[in-house]
Amino acid sequence: MDTSLHSGRRRVERQWTYQTCTEFGFYQTCEDAACPFSGMLTLQVDTQLCPLLFGISQHSLPARIAFTNTHYGGGNPHTHRVLYVNGETVDPWKELSVVHGRTEGGDEAQTVFIEDTAHCADMMNRRVTDRRSLRKAREEIENHVAGWLKTAALERKMEKRRV
Known part of the structure; x- marks a missing residue:
């Protein structure tokens, strides 16, 4: 829940994570067997960041994503x-x-x-x-x-x- 400003890359990553938790729900996972990156990058692990970092419930994510898509027109x-x-x-x-x-x-x-x-x-x-x-x-x-x-x-x- 650290809201202090940090210099460098960490600040950008935190902002992107917040936007992902509140608007996009676009988590960069690697659960497919053909994925060349770590299999530890799972949706479950990523969605656990929202309540941990920002106090945002995992259960609110679908509604937040739906609102963003409706508001901005989705695809x-x-x-x-x-x-x-x-x-x-x-x-x-x-x-x-x-x-x-x-x-x-x-x-x-x-x-x-x-x-x-x-x-x-x-x-x-x-x-x-x-x-x-x-x-x-x-x-x-x-x-x-x-x-x-x-x-x-x-x-x-x-x-x-x-x-």
Whole structure:
């Protein structure tokens, strides 16, 4: 129940654990026999952290997760100009992301899948050794953002003319 601020990595881990206990319920377990990591990473062990660290009952987790999904739209959020970027094969975080769906305007949700990459690979510095799929995804991301910026600039210009 230590709520003091710590420097470095521990503070970030604590915040993520709190958010997992109160909103996501996304525990990084390794219970499958094919999992390459420790089999000690179980759902039971992870959910025991919530009452231990924060006094949050394990029994409240399903309702908290359901509330978050309802409030934010779950796998089909009502978003506009949001790009959902996921690694295609080695990104466990895509389970918390939007991988298909529709936007407020009825358009397909803007998603980018990067083959053979992991979480946040698109945000790392470019390297000569980057895979072709990563280079292509970065270009696609840049094109989406550039298009949105142009659209926003045109919308602003038209608003000024109306005033």
